[in-house]
Amino acid sequence: MKMTGGPGSLQMKMFLLILAVIIAFSTWYYTQDLVQKLQQREKQIVQLYANSLEYISSPNSQTVDYTFPLEIIKQIDFPLVLVDSRVTPPIDSVVAIRNFTFDSTLNEQKRKELIKQTILELSTFHQPILVMYEGQILNKIYYGDSDLIKRLKFYPVLQIIFAVFFIIIAYISFSYLKKNEQSNIWVGMARETAHQLGTPISSLLGWEEILRINNKEPEKVADVANEMHNDLERLNKIANRFSKIGSKTELKMENVNDIVNKVIDYFKRRLPHFSKIVEIKTEGSENVRALVNIDLFEWVLENLIKNAIDALEDKKEGSILVRIIDLPKSVEIEVEDNGKGIEFKNRKDIFRPGYSTKKRGWGLGLSLSKRIIKEYHKGKIFVKQSGLNQGTTFLITLNKN
Known part of the structure; x- marks a missing residue:
């Protein structure tokens, strides 16, 4: 980047x-x-x-x-x-x-x-x-x-001095905000990288320990090898995602349903690790195709679903619905949850780098998601509906051509 x-x-x-x-x-x-x-x-x-x-x-x-x-x-x-x-x-x-x-x-x-x-x-x-x-x-x-x-003859001089002073203050403020935003992005990227790499690396260390213990049992070794292969693929995918940020991205016509189902399956396998009952399901059009980069689009969906799960923090049971809508020139994907919701005054801030309402949040997930959808996919992403304790619905719009 x-x-x-x-x-x-x-x-x-x-x-x-x-x-x-x-x-x-x-x-x-x-x-x-x-x-x-x-x-x-x-x-x-x-x-x-x-x-x-x-x-x-x-x-x-x-x-x-x-x-x-x-x-x-x-x-x-x-x-x-x-x-x-x-x-x-x-x-x-x-x-x-x-x-x-x-x-x-x-x-x-x-x-x-x-x-x-x-x-x-x-x-x-x-x-x-x-x-x-x-x-x-x-x-x-x-x-x-x-x-x-x-007095009027000196007025332009005073006006120009005031204007120059105002512009200097505005430029300093702009530069400060820009540097602060860049600092937040760098910190967020570093933490996001550590977070993304942490899970598969920890998993690989665990599999290594299992191999040491069961190195004389071929069947268990084969199972461990398969799991290690999955984690290595995950690491490779993470590396590909970060390499695409800041570079020209190739978009292809892909099946949106397949991508959505793959991400949902990934979270369903991890749901037992969460201390709550969460139901994730899909509905809407079938066999919908749109111009996407699979690695980056999966990243966006993962961020939205992970945020939806986090929004269910005070609920023992929650639901997340991913709705796919096929339109003549575009495809809409809605990610809806019944969590704590977003206050109206915070709707614009949630996409700002460094902004987070989570205690340990880094404020980069939604910022990256917006960049991926808006700049790389030339689409749209915004909060369609939300309210305090009324859940949240994010809407993504992708192009077909």
Whole structure:
């Protein structure tokens, strides 16, 4: 099983990078558009103020309503300096200053230098608006950006920092979960391997001891040899199963009934070892064929039936039913038990590597089963029905072509 970072990990990194670029660009574009609209609005206010000054300067302005320019001035919430272009030097031509705060302790000379510096700074932000009368420049209006615009200009930077921070946290969390999942899989695979190999190896050790005791009785030696052969076949099957995980799997049209019956017979021979009475039976269509890999599909059935037996832990008598349903394009296999059931909130978690409700469970059986059915057989496996103390029904869907 290949556990190193593969295409999925690379795709996630690319997705996070593209997401960061999209967030940064969209934030910058939206903010720039908003800033430009606000700057245009402020320019219109300054232009309106300049027009009102031009109108006041006109000889026909005796009947003008002077409250209108005052109302315009009230709307100005950004830095503004009005200078008289007919007076030199410019520092002595300041007519009005708005939205500036000066230190009251400054002397006249330092105050003038500060005003001069302010005018130079404002001229770098925007071209001054001219107040004209009969082709002559009467005044120049220097203005800057409001506090709102200044904050909006820094907003994309803050947004991008936040987005980058969020993506870094998301990536670290994703990497941690991925590593944790991989760790669970490795531990589970090691334990599953030990579990799978443990039974036939223990059996072989037992047969070896019997051979030592009965080495002079040919009939018993022959029986022991047959049992040892069965255990060796079991070991070979286990090795084949693990070798197929992570490699390309060949699927063939096989008789599903034969596979199911073989697995059930295997468990029936072992049922006397369980401290409960369990009935395992089949029903449904006969001679059903589907595309399967026998070794891997048997593994899935063994996991489901073993889980079903474990779910009967509090019952002295239990039943397990394997139902085979033949459909036009697919085959459905239901594994139903009358055990303790699965809570609804845990239905999605049971297929997650490392998740188990058993005291000594490793949380790998159902995870491997899902991988085998979904990735190798291109089928489906899920909990069809379950409830607390109502039993559980797993449904497997296999393809015919």
